[in-house]
Amino acid sequence: MTRALYLEDSYLKECEAVVASVKDGKFVVLDQTVFYPKGGGQPCDTGKIIRGDEVFNVVYVGKFSGEISHEVDHVGLKQGQSVRCALDWDRRYRLMRSHTAAHLFASLLCNGTGALVTGNQLETDKIRFDFSLEQFDPDVLQEYVDKTNQLLSRDVPVKSYELPREEALKIPGVVKMAEAFPPDIPRLRIVELVDLDKQADGGTHVRNLKEVGQIKLLKTENKGKNNRRIYFTLTP
Ligand SMILES: [Zn+2]
Numbered sequence: 383m384t385r386a387l388y389l390e391d392s393y394l395k396e397c398e399a400v401v402a403s404v405k406d407g408k409f410v411v412l413d414q415t416v417f418y419p420k421g422g423g424q425p426c427d428t429g430k431i432i433r434g435d436e437v438f439n440v441v442y443v444g445k446f447s448g449e450i451s452h453e454v455d456h457v458g459l460k461q462g463q464s465v466r467c468a469l470d471w472d473r474r475y476r477l478m479r480s481h482t483a484a485h486l487f488a489s490l491l492c493n494g495t496g497a498l499v500t501g502n503q504l505e506t507d508k509i510r511f512d513f514s515l516e517q518f519d520p521d522v523l524q525e526y527v528d529k530t531n532q533l534l535s536r537d538v539p540v541k542s543y544e545l546p547r548e549e550a551l552k553i554p555g556v557v558k559m560a561e562a563f564p565p566d567i568p569r570l571r572i573v574e575l576v577d578l579d580k581q582a583d584g585g586t587h588v589r590n591l592k593e594v595g596q597i598k599l600l601k602t603e604n605k606g607k608n609n610r611r612i613y614f615t616l617t618p
Pocket of ligand 1: 422481485581583584585
């Protein structure tokens with residue numbers, strides 16, 4: 383099983399690794415990795431796997447049968463070889479800021495209005511939220527964006543830790559998604575915006591709300607009670 387270094391320290395930009403297996407020449411499993419695999423509404427990381435002076439560009443990272451698989455742009459890596467992993471850090475850091483912003487916005491909206499999150503997708507240029515809510519008022523959504531921004535200027539640490547599943551599921555609001563329940567594993571990872579929110583989550587986050595900056599409302603869409611949508615983005 384690959385050691386997922388991004389869960390231990392989301393600020394690691396590089397690591398050494400050994401190739402554990404290669405499938406079809408281009409799908410590489412490592413003994414440890416800094417690359418986040420697509421999942422939980424967060425896109426995968428991109429970057430490079432470097433062997434000596436040869437660079438293999440990582441174009442996709444996914445989790446298949448529990449293994450983190452790195453798709454590289456050309457064949458050549460072999461089992462047992464020593465490599466270095468290097469993230470496209472600008473992209474990852476922006477996704478970390480977005481992910482933390484998304485948790486805060488979801489927390490304020492759900493607690494304040496009783497909305498249920500039905501979908502959520504981070505992209506490098508915007509954040510999309512789908513939710514169900516009886517009353518739909520774009521002005522109210524703008525209010526929640528403003529409330530989010532007020533808190534984003536505060537010095538609030540962001541922590542992550544594991545709890546036994548039973549204990550984790552007792553935390554009010556720990557699961558914000560209406561349908562996607564956490565995987566059936568004995569311990570759940572919790573991401574806590576200290577004193578503001580706790581969510582079960584496997585993504586990468588910044589260390590403090592202050593690192594996020596501010597968010598801006600881009601667009602709202604109303605496609606019926608169970609299909610409200612909002613897009614926002616980080617500024618700048
Ligand atoms: Zn999350």
